[in-house]
Amino acid sequence: MPVDRPIILFGAFDRHNFGDLLLPHVMARMLAPRRLTYAGLVQCDLRGHGGHRVEAITRLASTVGDGAVDIVHVGGEVLTCSTWEAAVMLLPTEPARSVVTQLDVHPQARMAWAQTMLGLTDLAPYLLPGQRFTNVRHITYQAVGGFDLDRSDPAMRDEVVAKLGSATRISVRDQKTHTILSACGMACHLAPDPAVMVAELFRARIDARCHRGKLSALLSGFPDGYLAMQFAADFGDDRTLTLLASEIQRITRSTGLGVVLFRAGAAPWHDDLSCYRRLVAMGTGAPVTVFTSLNLWDICAVIARSRGFVGSSLHGSIVAAAYALPCLGLLRPGQLPQNSKQAAFWSTWRTADLPAVVTIEALADRMQQAMATDAAERANLARRLVDACRADLARAPG
Numbered sequence: 001m002p003v004d005r006p007i008i009l010f011g012a013f014d015r016h017n018f019g020d021l022l023l024p025h026v027m028a029r030m031l032a033p034r035r036l037t038y039a040g041l042v043q044c045d046l047r048g049h050g051g052h053r054v055e056a057i058t059r060l061a062s063t064v065g066d067g068a069v070d071i072v073h074v075g076g077e078v079l080t081c082s083t084w085e086a087a088v089m090l091l092p093t094e095p096a097r098s099v100v101t102q103l104d105v106h107p108q109a110r111m112a113w114a115q116t117m118l119g120l121t122d123l124a125p126y127l128l129p130g131q132r133f134t135n136v137r138h139i140t141y142q143a144v145g146g147f148d149l150d151r152s153d154p155a156m157r158d159e160v161v162a163k164l165g166s167a168t169r170i171s172v173r174d175q176k177t178h179t180i181l182s183a184c185g186m187a188c189h190l191a192p193d194p195a196v197m198v199a200e201l202f203r204a205r206i207d208a209r210c211h212r213g214k215l216s217a218l219l220s221g222f223p224d225g226y227l228a229m230q231f232a233a234d235f236g237d238d239r240t241l242t243l244l245a246s247e248i249q250r251i252t253r254s255t256g257l258g259v260v261l262f263r264a265g266a267a268p269w270h271d272d273l274s275c276y277r278r279l280v281a282m283g284t285g286a287p288v289t290v291f292t293s294l295n296l297w298d299i300c301a302v303i304a305r306s307r308g309f310v311g312s313s314l315h316g317s318i319v320a321a322a323y324a325l326p327c328l329g330l331l332r333p334g335q336l337p338q339n340s341k342q343a344a345f346w347s348t349w350r351t352a353d354l355p356a357v358v359t360i361e362a363l364a365d366r367m368q369q370a371m372a373t374d375a376a377e378r379a380n381l382a383r384r385l386v387d388a389c390r391a392d393l394a395r396a397p398g
Contacts (some may be wrong), residue, residue, distance in 0.1 A: 007036050008069055009038050009074060010128060011126065013054055014041055018315050021046065022315060025201075025202070030201075031095060032126065032131060037101040038055065042056050043059065043335055050295060050297050057132070062166045072140050079145065083123055086088065087115075093268055118155075123153070130163070130165075140166045140396060141171060142171060143173055145174060146181075170341075171358035173345055174192060189392075190348065196386055202297075209295075210217060224256050228302050228306035228309045229248075229262075230312065230316050235332065236274075245286075258288065259289070264311065304323050306320070309326075310327065322386075328363075330363070354373055354378070
């Protein structure tokens with residue numbers, strides 16, 4: 001891509017979600033010295049959390065005019081994010097709850113509200129139609145996900161395929177997504193999620209966070225080490241929390257490690273601080289602390305300085321793997337591995353002897369197994385992912 005032609009990075013970095021905040025930082029480093037604009041569905045400023053100032057894509061399209069641009073769709077599970085889901089996750093927590101209560105069981109009304117809220121009629125809003133900008137030279141999709149696109153509404157799936165048809169180049173981050181798109185006649189190839197580059201690109205920056213304020217105090221409180229743990233709000237029923245508390249107690253007793261709970265996303269339908277506090281209040285006697293910072297780099301540091309990660313966040317496990325740490329994806333109650341984006345991603349890139357996902361009931365045993373895996377093998381995986389990501393970005397058009 002010519003250095004003098006600007007790039008619009010487009011993705012879900014207009015809401016607080018760990019991976020969505022991290023990905024544009026990685027892409028900015030890898031695309032330097034290109035001039036970048038960060039765009040989402042709405043205008044917002046997440047720099048206070050370590051993110052970016054984000055422009056609304058509709059407004060940006062009207063201001064760019066006929067100037068030549070390249071557009072890069074940046075990672076995440078954007079192929080299956082519906083207009084309703086996107087709109088709700090862009091609201092503050094309480095308004096989101098109110099809207100969901102009113103409209104969730106009324107499909108036509110909720111779609112009308114979501115399209116009005118976003119100012120779009122799209123069914124898959126994080127994918128741009130080719131005609132949105134007047135003079136687009138290249139449209140690329142970088143390691144996007146959509147492992148369950150085959151179970152999406154047919155109209156939405158048709159729109160996804162039509163939009164992808166205008167792309168110059170498409171890479172996807174897991175084999176399931178690749179298989180689905182190939183069956184739809186789309187030419188695409190596999191590439192790791194760009195977050196695999198985090199330790200390679202930002203190690204010094206992340207290390208520096210460990211000596212600041214609350215994070216420094218947290219680390220000093222666990223001289224024997226800790227596991228970093230995260231789970232989404234849909235783990236918050238009493239039965240699930242009771243099971244988690246029991247498994248955490250087993251882990252801490254067998255390893256001597258503490259547990260640090262953190263949020264990998266504060267947007268609606270992500271992580272809920274009250275669930276963590278209820279878990280701690282169960283009083284299992286295990287050394288468990290809730291880390292409340294939502295800063296992207298603090299979250300990276302909590303994972304990087306841990307002895308391992310377990311959680312429902314795919315990017316939590318990717319960052320842990322980038323640091324060659326043991327990590328497990330936590331399945332939701334009743335969730336099958338084949339319905340997990342963690343399983344989809346890691347079955348694509350890991351060897352079978354490195355465990356990927358775990359049910360809550362098996363958490364303690366599987367975490368012990370993960371921690372017993374060979375450190376050199378984990379380091380080799382981290383290097384292979386970095387090399388594959390670099391090679392893929394080097395093949396970008398232009």
